[in-house]
Every structure is written in structure tokens, then in C-alpha cells.
Amino acid sequence: MNIKQVTGIYFSPTENTKTVVEGICAQLPVKRERLDLTDPGQRPEYHFLENEAVIVGVPVYGGRVPATAAERLKKLHGRHTAAVLVVTYGNRAYEDSLLELKLILERQGFRPIGAAAVPTEHNIVPDFGKGRPDKGDKKKLKQFSRMVGTRLWELASNYRIGKLVVPGHRPLKKYHVLPLKIKVSSSCDGCKTCIKKCPVQAISRTDPKVTDTQRCIVCMRCVKVCPKKARRIPKMVMFVVRHKLKKVCSERKEPEFFIL
Ligand SMILES: Cc1cc2nc3c(=O)[nH]c(=O)nc-3n(C[C@H](O)[C@H](O)[C@H](O)COP(=O)(O)O)c2cc1C
Numbered sequence: 001m002n003i004k005q006v007t008g009i010y011f012s013p014t015e016n017t018k019t020v021v022e023g024i025c026a027q028l029p030v031k032r033e034r035l036d037l038t039d040p041g042q043r044p045e046y047h048f049l050e051n052e053a054v055i056v057g058v059p060v061y062g063g064r065v066p067a068t069a070a071e072r073l074k075k076l077h078g079r080h081t082a083a084v085l086v087v088t089y090g091n092r093a094y095e096d097s098l099l100e101l102k103l104i105l106e107r108q109g110f111r112p113i114g115a116a117a118v119p120t121e122h123n124i125v126p127d128f129g130k131g132r133p134d135k136g137d138k139k140k141l142k143q144f145s146r147m148v149g150t151r152l153w154e155l156a157s158n159y160r161i162g163k164l165v166v167p168g169h170r171p172l173k174k175y176h177v178l179p180l181k182i183k184v185s186s187s188c189d190g191c192k193t194c195i196k197k198c199p200v201q202a203i204s205r206t207d208p209k210v211t212d213t214q215r216c217i218v219c220m221r222c223v224k225v226c227p228k229k230a231r232r233i234p235k236m237v238m239f240v241v242r243h244k245l246k247k248v249c250s251e252r253k254e255p256e257f258f259i260l
Pocket residue numbers: 011012013014015016017018058059060061062063064088089090091092093094120121122123124177178217218219220
């Protein structure tokens with residue numbers, strides 16, 4: 001049996017995770033597909049076969065898989081399909097996220113064969129992890145992708161392999177993310193880009209200045225896509241958040257890789 005196709009799957013509001021997942025896929029010498037779970041709206045169930053592989057990536061939110069991503073991953077169904085797990089994080093910590101991603105995918109019928117935890121720019125405070133993944137990180141990612149390629153070939157050749165082990169603790173840490181609010185300035189011209197792009201439809205269909213704070217996951221997508229730069233976290237709040245994160249985010253973290 002040969003691996004016929006690899007699908008890069010991601011939930012990636014500000015596209016750090018998308019970039020890493022697509023970078024890994026690009027190194028694999030098989031037919032490639034992509035599945036973006038970020039946009040809002042209804043989705044069908046997705047089924048993957050034994051002769052396929054998936055590279056699944058999510059950002060880390062509060063040391064966990066974002067609840068929205070966890071929900072959307074339940075639409076994926078494998079049949080012992082080989083899976084490579086990817087978490088990206090803003091140079092603080094990835095804590096239980098990789099373990100959580102592994103548990104979710106195993107439950108959905110996938111067989112994890114490799115995993116990566118990759119520091120990126122922090123999408124709330126971009127001073128942390130600035131310019132990551134950098135040249136050195138990309139080199140390591142390339143090496144990892146090659147190892148994944150080899151493992152997939154071994155799988156296809158029916159080599160016996162064990163179970164992937166990744167860091168993390170059970171029970172998983174409590175899901176907690178900072179309750180931040182996005183402010184909209186008068187330069188908003190009502191173009192509705194944010195409304196279309198919000199992964200959870202938290203922005204009012206009629207007035208982009210109104211956000212449902214119960215729905216909003218503070219993923220920073222609306223801030224990134226706004227052509228007028230009209231959306232942001234208020235300066236004073238940013239000052240406090242930056243100060244709070246400074247100690248834990250300043251020291252450089254290295255990407256970590258795990259392979260069967
Ligand atoms: C709500 C929220 C919570 C976050 N929590 C963490 C965290 O616990 N640890 C960390 O290092 N980075 C954290 N980050 C930073 C993101 O994980 C990081 O920037 C990620 O690469 C964003 O991925 P994306 O560009 O695919 O959306 C958080 C970001 C957001 C928006």
C-alpha cells in the first residue's frame with residue numbers, strides 16, 4: 001500500500017499555523033490537498049482513508065487547543081489514517097495542547113505518527129516571537145518533514161511501529177484565555193471584511209462596530225484583516241498584557257519535534 005495523498009488541515013485565524021502546516025506538506029512528495037477549518041459556516045463530515053495522511057495544525061490558546069478548533073476537528077474521520085500533529089504558540093508555552101490534539105485525533109480514528117510544537121510570533125503581542133519561525137526554525141522544520149516522509153514510507157511498507165508519545169498532563173489544564181475586547185475606531189468604513197472573516201460570526205452583520213463578546217474568541221483575525229486598521233485591543237490593555245507576558249514570553253523557545 002502506498003500513501004496516495006496528504007491533506008494539510010488547519011484552524012488558523014492569523015495564518016501562522018497555516019504557514020507551518022503548508023511548509024511541512026510542501027516537502028512531502030505525494031499529491032497534496034488542503035482543508036481550512038477557520039472560516040465560519042456549515043461543514044460536511046470529512047472522511048480519510050488508510051492510504052492517506054493528514055497534517056493537522058492548531059494554534060495554542062491558554063495552553064490548550066482552541067475550543068472552536070476542537071469542535072471543528074470532530075468533523076474529521078480517519079480509518080487508521082496517519083496523522084502529523086502541529087501546534088504553534090507565541091513563545092510562551094504549549095502546555096497540554098499537543099496531548100489534547102493527539103487525544104482528539106485518536107478518538108476520530110487517526111494514527112499519530114509525528115508531532116511538532118513550533119514557536120511563532122505571538123498574535124496578540126507580536127513583539128514576542130518576532131520573526132519566528134526564522135531561518136533556523138525553517139531548517140529544523142524541513143528536517144522534520146523529511147523524517148515524516150520516511151515514516152510514511154515505512155508505514156506504507158507495513159513496518160511495525162508503536163505509539164507516539166507527546167508532552168502534556170491529564171487531566172488537561174483548565175481552558176482559560178484572557179477576556180480581551182477588540183475596540184473599533186472611527187476609521188472603520190463598514191467594508192464588512194471582518195464580518196465575513198470572523199471564524200465564529202461574533203461581529204454584527206449590520207454594524208461591524210458591534211461584537212458579541214460572549215462569542216468572540218479574541219483570535220485577532222479581524223484585527224489582521226481590517227484594511228483600515230480600525231480594529232485593535234485598546235492601548236492600555238495591551239500595555240498590561242505585554243507586561244504580564246514579558247517574563248514568560250521573552251526567552252527564546254526552540255521548536256520541538258516528536259516522531260515514532
Ligand atoms: C486567545 C489566544 C490565546 C493564546 N494563548 C497562548 C498560549 O497559551 N501560549 C503561547 O505561547 N501563545 C499563545 N497565543 C499565541 C498563539 O498561539 C500564536 O500566535 C499562534 O501562532 C497563532 O496562530 P494562528 O496565526 O494560526 O492563528 C495565544 C493567542 C490567542 C489569540
